[in-house]
Amino acid sequence: MLPAAFLTRLGAIVGDGKLLTDEASCYAYGYDNSRKVFPPDAVVFATSSEEVQQVVRLCDEFAVPLTPRGRGTGTTGASIPEQGGVALSLERMRRILAVDPANRVLVCEPGVLNQEVQDAARPHGFFWPPDPSSAAYCSVGGNLATCAGGPHAVKYGVTRDHVLGLKAVTGKGDIIKTGCYTTKGVVGYDLTRLLIGSEGTLAIITEATLKLTPLPAAVGGLTAHYRDIASCARAIAAIMAQPALPSALEFLDQASLDLIRARHPGLLPQETRALLMIEVDGAPGEIASSAQAIRAACSNDGLIRAEIVSDLKALWAARKALSPLLRDIAPKKINEDIVVPVSRLPELLQGLGELSARYRVANANFGHAGNGNIHVNLLVNPDDAEELQRAEACLDEIFTLVLRLDGTLSGEHGVGREKRAFVAREIDPVTLQLMRDIKQVFDPQNILNPGKMFADPQ
Amino acid sequence: MLPAAFLTRLGAIVGDGKLLTDEASCYAYGYDNSRKVFPPDAVVFATSSEEVQQVVRLCDEFAVPLTPRGRGTGTTGASIPEQGGVALSLERMRRILAVDPANRVLVCEPGVLNQEVQDAARPHGFFWPPDPSSAAYCSVGGNLATCAGGPHAVKYGVTRDHVLGLKAVTGKGDIIKTGCYTTKGVVGYDLTRLLIGSEGTLAIITEATLKLTPLPAAVGGLTAHYRDIASCARAIAAIMAQPALPSALEFLDQASLDLIRARHPGLLPQETRALLMIEVDGAPGEIASSAQAIRAACSNDGLIRAEIVSDLKALWAARKALSPLLRDIAPKKINEDIVVPVSRLPELLQGLGELSARYRVANANFGHAGNGNIHVNLLVNPDDAEELQRAEACLDEIFTLVLRLDGTLSGEHGVGREKRAFVAREIDPVTLQLMRDIKQVFDPQNILNPGKMFADPQ
Numbered sequence: 001m002l003p004a005a006f007l008t009r010l011g012a013i014v015g016d017g018k019l020l021t022d023e024a025s026c027y028a029y030g031y032d033n034s035r036k037v038f039p040p041d042a043v044v045f046a047t048s049s050e051e052v053q054q055v056v057r058l059c060d061e062f063a064v065p066l067t068p069r070g071r072g073t074g075t076t077g078a079s080i081p082e083q084g085g086v087a088l089s090l091e092r093m094r095r096i097l098a099v100d101p102a103n104r105v106l107v108c109e110p111g112v113l114n115q116e117v118q119d120a121a122r123p124h125g126f127f128w129p130p131d132p133s134s135a136a137y138c139s140v141g142g143n144l145a146t147c148a149g150g151p152h153a154v155k156y157g158v159t160r161d162h163v164l165g166l167k168a169v170t171g172k173g174d175i176i177k178t179g180c181y182t183t184k185g186v187v188g189y190d191l192t193r194l195l196i197g198s199e200g201t202l203a204i205i206t207e208a209t210l211k212l213t214p215l216p217a218a219v220g221g222l223t224a225h226y227r228d229i230a231s232c233a234r235a236i237a238a239i240m241a242q243p244a245l246p247s248a249l250e251f252l253d254q255a256s257l258d259l260i261r262a263r264h265p266g267l268l269p270q271e272t273r274a275l276l277m278i279e280v281d282g283a284p285g286e287i288a289s290s291a292q293a294i295r296a297a298c299s300n301d302g303l304i305r306a307e308i309v310s311d312l313k314a315l316w317a318a319r320k321a322l323s324p325l326l327r328d329i330a331p332k333k334i335n336e337d338i339v340v341p342v343s344r345l346p347e348l349l350q351g352l353g354e355l356s357a358r359y360r361v362a363n364a365n366f367g368h369a370g371n372g373n374i375h376v377n378l379l380v381n382p383d384d385a386e387e388l389q390r391a392e393a394c395l396d397e398i399f400t401l402v403l404r405l406d407g408t409l410s411g412e413h414g415v416g417r418e419k420r421a422f423v424a425r426e427i428d429p430v431t432l433q434l435m436r437d438i439k440q441v442f443d444p445q446n447i448l449n450p451g452k453m454f455a456d457p458q
Numbered sequence: 459m460l461p462a463a464f465l466t467r468l469g470a471i472v473g474d475g476k477l478l479t480d481e482a483s484c485y486a487y488g489y490d491n492s493r494k495v496f497p498p499d500a501v502v503f504a505t506s507s508e509e510v511q512q513v514v515r516l517c518d519e520f521a522v523p524l525t526p527r528g529r530g531t532g533t534t535g536a537s538i539p540e541q542g543g544v545a546l547s548l549e550r551m552r553r554i555l556a557v558d559p560a561n562r563v564l565v566c567e568p569g570v571l572n573q574e575v576q577d578a579a580r581p582h583g584f585f586w587p588p589d590p591s592s593a594a595y596c597s598v599g600g601n602l603a604t605c606a607g608g609p610h611a612v613k614y615g616v617t618r619d620h621v622l623g624l625k626a627v628t629g630k631g632d633i634i635k636t637g638c639y640t641t642k643g644v645v646g647y648d649l650t651r652l653l654i655g656s657e658g659t660l661a662i663i664t665e666a667t668l669k670l671t672p673l674p675a676a677v678g679g680l681t682a683h684y685r686d687i688a689s690c691a692r693a694i695a696a697i698m699a700q701p702a703l704p705s706a707l708e709f710l711d712q713a714s715l716d717l718i719r720a721r722h723p724g725l726l727p728q729e730t731r732a733l734l735m736i737e738v739d740g741a742p743g744e745i746a747s748s749a750q751a752i753r754a755a756c757s758n759d760g761l762i763r764a765e766i767v768s769d770l771k772a773l774w775a776a777r778k779a780l781s782p783l784l785r786d787i788a789p790k791k792i793n794e795d796i797v798v799p800v801s802r803l804p805e806l807l808q809g810l811g812e813l814s815a816r817y818r819v820a821n822a823n824f825g826h827a828g829n830g831n832i833h834v835n836l837l838v839n840p841d842d843a844e845e846l847q848r849a850e851a852c853l854d855e856i857f858t859l860v861l862r863l864d865g866t867l868s869g870e871h872g873v874g875r876e877k878r879a880f881v882a883r884e885i886d887p888v889t890l891q892l893m894r895d896i897k898q899v900f901d902p903q904n905i906l907n908p909g910k911m912f913a914d915p916q
Contacts, residue, residue: 102699102801125701147644158642160651161619176889182797184616184829184869186605186655187877188885188911189893193618193651197644214701241560243583243672285743339640343560371642411642419645427646431634435647437899441892453646 002041002085006062010044010086013054018045018092029087032072032079033134034418035332040067040081045092049167049175049206055088056204057173059447067449068200070110070142073134075335076416078146078199083450090141093206096120104212105164105181110141110205114148117210126212129156132412133323144205147197149412151248151319154370155281156213158412160196167207168195171443181209194438199414200449202442216247216281220291221315224298224306225272229253229353231302232274233346236369238300239278240342244293248279249370250319253349255379256366259325260318267318271304276369277315322366330362332382334391335375336398340407342372351401352376359394361387373411399425420455460499460543464520468502468544471512476503476550487545490530490537492876493790498525498539503550507625507633507664513546514662515631517905525907526658528568528600531592533793534874536604536657541908548599551664554578562670563622563639568599568663572606575668584670587614590870591781602663605655607870609706609777612828613739614671616870618654625665626653629901639667652896657872658907660900674705674739678749679773682756682764683730687711687811689760690732691804694827696758697736698800702751706737707828708777711807713837714824717783718776725776729762734827735773780824788820790840792849793833796856798865800830809859810834817852819845831869857883878913 002010002021011019020026020043030039046052059066065085072079081087093109096116100106101124106117114135117128130143131150142148144166149158156162165179178191195203226232232251239249252260252275261268268275276298280290295306309315326333340348349365352374356363367375376398380391399409399422409419409426424432436454439446460468460479469477478484478501488497504510517524523543530537539545551567554574558564559582564575572593575586588601589608600606602624607616614620623637636649653661684690690709697707710718712731719726726733734756738748753764767773784791798806807823810832814821825833834856838849857867857880867877867884882890894912897904 100799100801102695103799104698105799147648149642153642157619160648161615170892174888174892176892177886178889180797180866181799181864182830182866182869184607184611184797184826184831185866186868186870186872187866187881188873188890189656189660189896190605190618190651190654191889191892193648196648198647202647214703217701237560240562243675245672283741283744283747285747286741289741289743339638339642341558341561341563341639343558368642372640373642406639408638408640408643408645410644411640412644414644415646423645428635430632431636431649432646434628434632434634434649434899438647438896441895441899 002064003062006058006064007042009058010042010055013058014044014046014051029069029089030081032077033075034077034080034416036077036080038080038082040087041084043087043089045089047092049169052088052169052204052206053173053175055086056169056171059086060171060173060445063445064447065450066447068204070139070145071137073138074142074146074416075413076418078414078416078452080417082417088204091139097207099124101126106210106212107207108140108210109207110139110144112140114138114140114143121212122215125215127215128210129162129213130159140208141205144196144208145198145200146414149368151250151368154249154368155245155247160193162211162213163192163196163208164211165209166192166195166205168203168205170203171445171448176203179209183211197414199416199453201439201453202448218284218287219279219281219312220287221277221279221309221312222291222295222306223309223315224276224278225269225304226274227302227304229274229349230346231300232276233349234300235276235298235303236345237343238297239294240370242293242297244290246278246294246370247281250277251366251369252318252322253365255362255364256322259329259364260321263325264321277319279315326364326377330379332380334378334380334395336395337373337375337410337413338398338402338407339371339373339411340402340405342370344405344407345369345372348374348401348405352398355394355397359390361391361394371411372407415453417452420453423454460522461520464516464522465500467516468500468513471516472502472504472509487527487547488539490535491533492535492538492874494535494538496538496540498545499542501545501547503547505550507627510546510627510662510664511631511633513544514627514629517544518629518631518903521903522905523908524905526662528597528603529595531596532600532604532874533871534876536872536874536910538875540875546662549597555665557582559584564668564670565665566598566668567665568597568602570598572596572598572601579670580673583673585673586668587620587671588617598666599663602654602666603656603658604872605870607826609708609826612707612826613703613705618651620669620671621650621654621666622669623667624650624653624663626661626663628661629903629906634661637667641669655872657874657911659897659911660906676742676745677737677739677770678745679735679737679767679770680749680753680764681767681773682734682736683727683762684732685760685762687732687807688804689758690734691807692758693734693756693761694803695801696755697752698828700751700755702748704736704752704828705739708735709824709827710776710780711823713820713822714780717787717822718779721783722779735777737773784822784835788837790838792836792838792853794853794856795831795833795868795871796860796865797829797831797869798860798863800828802863802865803827803830806832806859806863810856813852813855817848819849819852829869830865873911875910878911881912
């Protein structure tokens with residue numbers, strides 16, 4: 001429980017109606033899309049960098065854990081106030097401070113939604129490339145904190161590639177400014193990228209200078225249907241080894257396709273056992289030649305057919321239908337976000353199939369194949385303790401396989417609390433200690449999102 | 459002077475012929491393109507991460523300054539062993555460890571030349587985008603340490619955008635591994651970008667996993683000649699505000715053009731007072747339409763003519779002739795590397811003209827206009843103390859102007875020793891202290907390139 005003196009001062013910082021301590025509100029700010037719940041003792045809404053600073057300083061004074069939070073759409077529990085204390089919601093910091101097409105820049109507060117950035121940029125012919133599937137309702141602050149990706153990362157990169165500078169409040173309560181307003185800048189250390197993806201453990205981002213990208217003049221697409229997963233995996237590697245870069249290259253395995261077929265009969269042919277959805281963008285004259293080059297690259301003896309798609313909405317329909325379906329079927333599915341070099345995808349997908357069979361755990365795999373980023377979904381029944389145990393053992397072996405293939409345990413979802421136990425399998429002890437030391441510099445009392453990203457040292 | 463015991467052990471680490479202490483060798487490793495000279499007390503050549511580690515640990519034990527060094531082509535003195543001690547040359551770590559076109563990756567040691575990376579990538583249809591003008595003879599390690607840019611950064615970004623992971627030795631002598639082998643990865647803090655641009659003050663990079671980019675299928679170009687600098691500056695902003703992104707957008711002012719005309723009569727028409735050299739790349743069918751869009755954007759009442767250039771070598775001839783010419787004319791020129799948002803270029807260029815007149819200091823400006831990155835060259839006579847004083851005062855006002863226009867003091871050259879006195883004008887004291895604290899974590903004894911990047915605290 002938080003001391004009364006603390007709560008009085010907290011309320012005074014943010015003003016009327018911006019401090020909530022009732023049970024229902026605390027519950028509402030205690031979960032994210034990891035489906036775990038750890039209610040905070042209080043929820044506050046800050047509306048300026050200075051308010052955030054005062055909240056941090058107060059928490060520092062009372063040694064109260066402080067978990068910053070956007071819209072709670074993350075899947076790893078990074079925004080859950082696991083140790084109680086204060087949940088600091090940034091959802092009311094939602095001003096777009098500048099739209100500056102001449103410099104290809106948009107400046108905004110962290111509570112602005114990704115979609116609102118797109119809506120503000122589009123009339124000027126620009127977009128902001130990070131496009132997580134939650135784009136319509138996730139916040140820029142959350143995108144920054146997790147270094148969000150999405151299907152278009154294969155061509156456009158991830159969040160860290162599209163930010164020029166930040167304003168943030170460290171765990172000491174210092175307001176810092178990182179980066180600059182220009183597309184080049186090398187004065188001082190790159191704190192911008194250090195904060196991006198740090199999941200609110202180093203500082204709370206209160207303003208971001210985003211780099212905009214011109215909207216492509218034209219977009220096209222194709223689908224490629226495969227007889228088996230092995231030939232599909234080879235096709236992915238072949239596409240990425242030639243120069244015509246797709247703007248999205250999404251993959252669905254047989255289990256994913258079966259789920260879609262069960263709900264949407266007729267959407268997908270029965271014989272397709274692996275599917276690629278490929279988007280190309282660029283100048284109008286470029287689309288046809290890029291699509292042809294990719295069609296040639298993805299042709300192998302397992303290809304049933306590759307077809308140019310004129311209706312892009314149709315191209316994405318199957319992919320978009322999938323995630324909610326998975327949630328319906330297995331609400332407590334174990335959702336992973338592994339990455340391997342694209343040339344190792346054949347080995348990965350074969351290995352995933354073998355592990356699924358050996359541990360008798362249903363598994364649906366799909367995702368951003370062009371980056372080698374596969375969303376693995378172990379479709380477990382949470383009431384079956386024995387199955388859960390098999391799933392955990394299977395997951396453990398999946399991670400071993402990924403690391404053996406030169407991969408990484410997370411491409412875009414992050415670590416949060418869900419993956420922290422595995423971080424030491426990927427990062428060596430010396431480098432990990434250096435990261436902890438950096439955390440100590442930003443947040444000496446360990447009040448900012450404590451316990452996230454790293455497991456407690458042994 | 460270094461203790462004999464230290465030198466004996468240093469020699470034992472690197473082996474025969476890899477430790478030099480004679481005056482001539484020390485002199486040769488005591489300067490860079492800043493034209494300042496501070497010879498080290500010893501020069502060593504390491505050939506592996508483990509040797510680098512042992513050298514660092516020895517220097518740590520004896521509290522000897524250690525300055526890592528690539529090919530010494532930097533312009534800010536960042537690789538100069540200003541406080542003596544050991545110059546650690548990485549020029550013999552020149553193995554390309556992997557060329558992996560299927561994953562668009564090249565792994566190499568820091569002593570590999572930028573051009574050697576390009577030569578290894580090109581047969582596979584790829585290139586590595588950083589292209590400083592020293593590309594033929596600068597090292598990848600130096601490119602990483604300075605976050606090098608170049609003319610193509612306007613489309614392709616800078617070094618930090620093209621690196622997946624690093625191996626490095628901290629000032630404590632720890633070998634760390636950052637990043638991953640895949641194009642997505644969010645496990646742990648982004649130490650990769652933190653090291654890039656840190657000028658060897660945090661760690662010594664001993665291996666880099668570089669991200670390759672497909673070579674464009676076609677390249678085209680145009681030149682645009684202007685009656686005056688104001689209309690040229692407006693044209694730059696107009697080009698960057700429309701979606702057809704040039705792959706290079708270089709600018710030369712009248713003083714630069716006059717220098718070229720004096721040496722190469724007939725290369726440039728007499729009436730041109732500002733020139734843009736514009737490159738476009740992409741699919742073959744895209745070049746003509748991009749060039750047309752840019753030609754339309756750059757047309758204003760100050761345009762004399764814009765012409766499509768078929769011979770790209772000719773396009774770059776004038777630009778490439780310039781830097782050596784400037785050195786010939788003013789070997790001690792004060793070379794700066796400022797950046798402003800492109801929309802502020804008209805104000806910057808007008809201000810530079812006014813300051814040049816007020817302080818009676820000849821000034822030639824050229825550079826990467828698409829990034830707002832202008833190389834300012836104050837053409838001073840080093841034997842004229844009074845002129846030097848005027849130049850220093852002028853430079854001070856130039857920096858004030860740049861910061862007033864939301865710019866940064868360096869776009870790609872870095873800070874080193876040449877600009878450290880000005881860093882505190884750009885970065886606030888709190889953020890600067892945080893950077894110093896991070897330095898302390900990596901290098902607690904301050905042995906790595908001491909004194910660089912930051913001026914001594916007051």
